[in-house]
Amino acid sequence: MAVDRRGFLKFVAGATTGVLATPVPWKLLDDVSIWTQNWPWIPRNVDGENSYVSTISKLCPSAAGMKVRLVGPRPVRVLPDDNHPLSMGGITALAAAEVQLMYSPSRVKRPLKHAGDGAFVAISWEEAEKMLKENLRRAGSKVAYVSGDETGTINELLSGMAKESGSEDFYVMPSEVQPAARAFASMNGNGQLGYDIENSDYVFAIGANILESWGTVLRNRAAYKNSHPAAEKPTVKFVYAGPVQNNTAAGSDEWLPAKSGTEAIVAMGIANLLIKAGATIDAPDFAEFKALAAQFTPQKVAALAGVTPAKLKAITAELSKAKRPVVLTGSEFGQGTGVATVLAGTAVNMLLGGFGREGGVTAIPLAPKVIASGMDRAEIADKDLVAYLSRISAGKVATPRAMVFYEANPVYGLPQPAAMAKVMDKVPFKVAFTSFLDETAEACDLILPTPLGLERFDDVESPYGINQAFYGLARPVAPCVIDGKPAADVLLGVAGQLNMDLGFETFEEVLQAKAEAAGADWDSLMEGEFFTSDAVAEQSDLRIAADVIGKALAAAPKPAKLSIAPVQKLNIGTPNTAIPPYNNKTIRRWELQKNEMYVAMNGATARELGVVKHQRIKLSNSSGSIQARVNIFEGVMPNTIAVLMGFGHTAFDEFSKGKGENVMELLTVGYEAGTGQSVWNVAGVNVSKA
Amino acid sequence: METKEFTIKWGMAIDLDKCTGCGACMVACQAENNLAPIADASNKIKVMNWITVYELSNGKPYPEHDVAYLPRPCQQCGHPPCVSVCPVIATDKNEEGGIVSQVTPRCIGCRYCMAACPYHARYFNWRDPVWPGGLEKALTPDVSVRPRGVVEKCTFCHHRWMAAKDKAIVEGRDPMDLAEGEYVTSCTEACPNGAITFGDLNNEDHEVAKLASSKYAHRLLERLGADTQVYYVSRREWVLRQLDNYLEDEKVKG
Ligand code: SF4
Numbered sequence: 001m002a003v004d005r006r007g008f009l010k011f012v013a014g015a016t017t018g019v020l021a022t023p024v025p026w027k028l029l030d031d032v033s034i035w036t037q038n039w040p041w042i043p044r045n046v047d048g049e050n051s052y053v054s055t056i057s058k059l060c061p062s063a064a065g066m067k068v069r070l071v072g073p074r075p076v077r078v079l080p081d082d083n084h085p086l087s088m089g090g091i092t093a094l095a096a097a098e099v100q101l102m103y104s105p106s107r108v109k110r111p112l113k114h115a116g117d118g119a120f121v122a123i124s125w126e127e128a129e130k131m132l133k134e135n136l137r138r139a140g141s142k143v144a145y146v147s148g149d150e151t152g153t154i155n156e157l158l159s160g161m162a163k164e165s166g167s168e169d170f171y172v173m174p175s176e177v178q179p180a181a182r183a184f185a186s187m188n189g190n191g192q193l194g195y196d197i198e199n200s201d202y203v204f205a206i207g208a209n210i211l212e213s214w215g216t217v218l219r220n221r222a223a224y225k226n227s228h229p230a231a232e233k234p235t236v237k238f239v240y241a242g243p244v245q246n247n248t249a250a251g252s253d254e255w256l257p258a259k260s261g262t263e264a265i266v267a268m269g270i271a272n273l274l275i276k277a278g279a280t281i282d283a284p285d286f287a288e289f290k291a292l293a294a295q296f297t298p299q300k301v302a303a304l305a306g307v308t309p310a311k312l313k314a315i316t317a318e319l320s321k322a323k324r325p326v327v328l329t330g331s332e333f334g335q336g337t338g339v340a341t342v343l344a345g346t347a348v349n350m351l352l353g354g355f356g357r358e359g360g361v362t363a364i365p366l367a368p369k370v371i372a373s374g375m376d377r378a379e380i381a382d383k384d385l386v387a388y389l390s391r392i393s394a395g396k397v398a399t400p401r402a403m404v405f406y407e408a409n410p411v412y413g414l415p416q417p418a419a420m421a422k423v424m425d426k427v428p429f430k431v432a433f434t435s436f437l438d439e440t441a442e443a444c445d446l447i448l449p450t451p452l453g454l455e456r457f458d459d460v461e462s463p464y465g466i467n468q469a470f471y472g473l474a475r476p477v478a479p480c481v482i483d484g485k486p487a488a489d490v491l492l493g494v495a496g497q498l499n500m501d502l503g504f505e506t507f508e509e510v511l512q513a514k515a516e517a518a519g520a521d522w523d524s525l526m527e528g529e530f531f532t533s534d535a536v537a538e539q540s541d542l543r544i545a546a547d548v549i550g551k552a553l554a555a556a557p558k559p560a561k562l563s564i565a566p567v568q569k570l571n572i573g574t575p576n577t578a579i580p581p582y583n584n585k586t587i588r589r590w591e592l593q594k595n596e597m598y599v600a601m602n603g604a605t606a607r608e609l610g611v612v613k614h615q616r617i618k619l620s621n622s623s624g625s626i627q628a629r630v631n632i633f634e635g636v637m638p639n640t641i642a643v644l645m646g647f648g649h650t651a652f653d654e655f656s657k658g659k660g661e662n663v664m665e666l667l668t669v670g671y672e673a674g675t676g677q678s679v680w681n682v683a684g685v686n687v688s689k690a
Numbered sequence: 691m692e693t694k695e696f697t698i699k700w701g702m703a704i705d706l707d708k709c710t711g712c713g714a715c716m717v718a719c720q721a722e723n724n725l726a727p728i729a730d731a732s733n734k735i736k737v738m739n740w741i742t743v744y745e746l747s748n749g750k751p752y753p754e755h756d757v758a759y760l761p762r763p764c765q766q767c768g769h770p771p772c773v774s775v776c777p778v779i780a781t782d783k784n785e786e787g788g789i790v791s792q793v794t795p796r797c798i799g800c801r802y803c804m805a806a807c808p809y810h811a812r813y814f815n816w817r818d819p820v821w822p823g824g825l826e827k828a829l830t831p832d833v834s835v836r837p838r839g840v841v842e843k844c845t846f847c848h849h850r851w852m853a854a855k856d857k858a859i860v861e862g863r864d865p866m867d868l869a870e871g872e873y874v875t876s877c878t879e880a881c882p883n884g885a886i887t888f889g890d891l892n893n894e895d896h897e898v899a900k901l902a903s904s905k906y907a908h909r910l911l912e913r914l915g916a917d918t919q920v921y922y923v924s925r926r927e928w929v930l931r932q933l934d935n936y937l938e939d940e941k942v943k944g
Binding site: 029030032033034036037039041042043044045046047048069071074075076077078079080088089090091092093096097099100102103104105107211212217218221222224225226228230231233245247248249250251257481569570571580581582583584585586587588589592593594602603604633634635636637638653654655 | 703705707708709710711712713714716717718720721722725727728729730731732733734737739743745747750751752753754755756757758759778794795796797798799818819821822823824825826827828829830831832833834835836837839840879880881882883884885887897901904906907923925
């Protein structure tokens, strides 16, 4: 049969219609798309029954309360806990990643020891414990313990072991806790300062990064949430004073630019204006304080802190008008501030009638210690790790023979980390109890893997900032996924073999005793309940400690011409966690590009320095130097360079290692006059083109 | 094009004055919806995020500068530009609740929807997902893992709605009459500032419906007419102004 052109076209048209009408090609396309997605390496969903366990985070510095969702035996999510005073229906970007951190590629999976050639070799727990015991025995009293935990009773155990072996060297990694505790102690205070943000009607944070990282953040943020109804005028005004328009400034109703490290000066400026308006404090050293405050005229505050006199007066007027104002002071990056900062802030609260008043400052009682030879929180706060390492470096105290690091990462997290690491290098035996292979672990001779807070029993007592006494347990929600042992159990075992008398056989007994000392009911704690108490710590002979403030401020370092403002964000992790796998997506575009970090400055500063956006620069000072690219952000004070913390890890995994550089390299340690507290909240820097 | 009407219309109101840019919502979203982590997340075009938090600036120099953060999930358009271009109906706006679906096994990876979406809410799997170090053991059973070659996006945690309906049915209640808060997305739940309000836009009693009718509520690129189900609330004029393209002398409502 011959086919003419018309016939052929008819056939083509028919065939096309046929193809379109039959479902076969569509079905094939559908099948192809499904089959090409069925690869064996794509994980399948594993179902199971849902259950939820209430617990508390030992990884997030805010001690976030949380509910862990399990599917069958597997924890899969960290969820907020509406009923928990340290969650109040919210979760931090760090705590939200905690389940996933169980499987972090950086987890130490078994005990490791440093072989001669620098490599790590896996050893058995038996061998590891023997090595630990022998080295501690050999070191005798020449041993130092460093803890990265601020709220756990394990600190009593660690300090008890130090003391039992004749050493006073137990330290906690520096934070806001030490200066606050020392400040209150110098006021003759009893207990721990707490801030009743939720009942306040005017919240003024000087430095303290209260909506991101300061204190019990989720509680702060819940107070913010409740006082800022959506689409309505806020019922409570939040004001933030600091050098950078950070996350707290972004949420606050007003940002008051103030230079890094000048928190005490701003507070004194306000105190001066309040006193002039007739405010007083019923304290023996008020006259002295008044005379001191008088020096901090609005002009002087403007010169030192960069706060305009008009703004200072306006904020003071608003504070006086408020019925229940509260002032919170701290470092905008959570460490390195002096005792005077907290003292000056507390004095302002007292001038505002806020001490012991609802919506003001309270003193909460702390539970007594349960390990007799251990140190209590007040004693611990007096121990200054940075000062200790500096003294070793200067040859003023002997280098210990052994150092025990408990979930602490000083090699990364201390100011001038290279200098600090050099000191630690001299220590013949170092052991790290850690969940992750961090910088400090890499510098140790022995690495002992600890279960995460989700895999062990642990406790949290009244984190700094909370306005009521608190006690709660972290409970294991799942078996430990690595061959880890809780540090407390290992240490108690070793202590027993070294004939130390700590009074307890197991850590559970320690926790039970602590719970009882706190007034909590063990059984309900074990069910995920927590203990809170509205009891306040009794005070007598409270003073302002004007002399301490006076001495510190008389010798305070002058702000540099060009200074560094470190910026802390919980999503980027802590020295202990580094950047959790899910969290590096939260890093902004102009904070990090590939492995290069950005630092931020305003346009005027950039013009003055002759640099433009994306330009590579070198920041250096006497402590060290880092390289970065320039980002222009107008929310930075003039002559200030905002540098994110949390970059520049040399350990951990592909999610953190080698990304950017560590701002701690640029932070220079100084000592507060009078108190001797190590401080590093003022750092000058030079910029050159790289 | 007519907007398809539903009895229930799930929606969000995000208060841009309350968001501080902490990123908790982004982390919660990834863990809930089984997104894979990525070692270099700085190439924002290739990074998968169902919700992403953008930084906004009022553009003024120091000290007049102001900053805001804008969390951007899928806007769940009333007439979604992505749906009309999908050749295989892998994405549709057809189900009660008004959530724009995304049926990844059906997706052929042509990415027309990505080009059509005005909000950059859609992401393409350029690579197979990798969960290092056993991280796949923390996957939830709620959302299947997507392979290389398909597009994905925020589903308003649709599985949570299914679960809430199932629960209601088991308890002998009407699954179409859930109490406010019984179904919320993971980001809503996580946000410590309460910046995100979630609920039924068609239910006058729901907070989200009230917020959506506030004079401070705007939608992203509202004048494109996509009729989105995500509202942004701000009492700051400069913030509202950035949600759409306004002429210099044009007034912004609110
Ligand atoms: S969790 Fe809330 S405050 Fe944080 S970025 Fe998301 S919406 Fe903003």
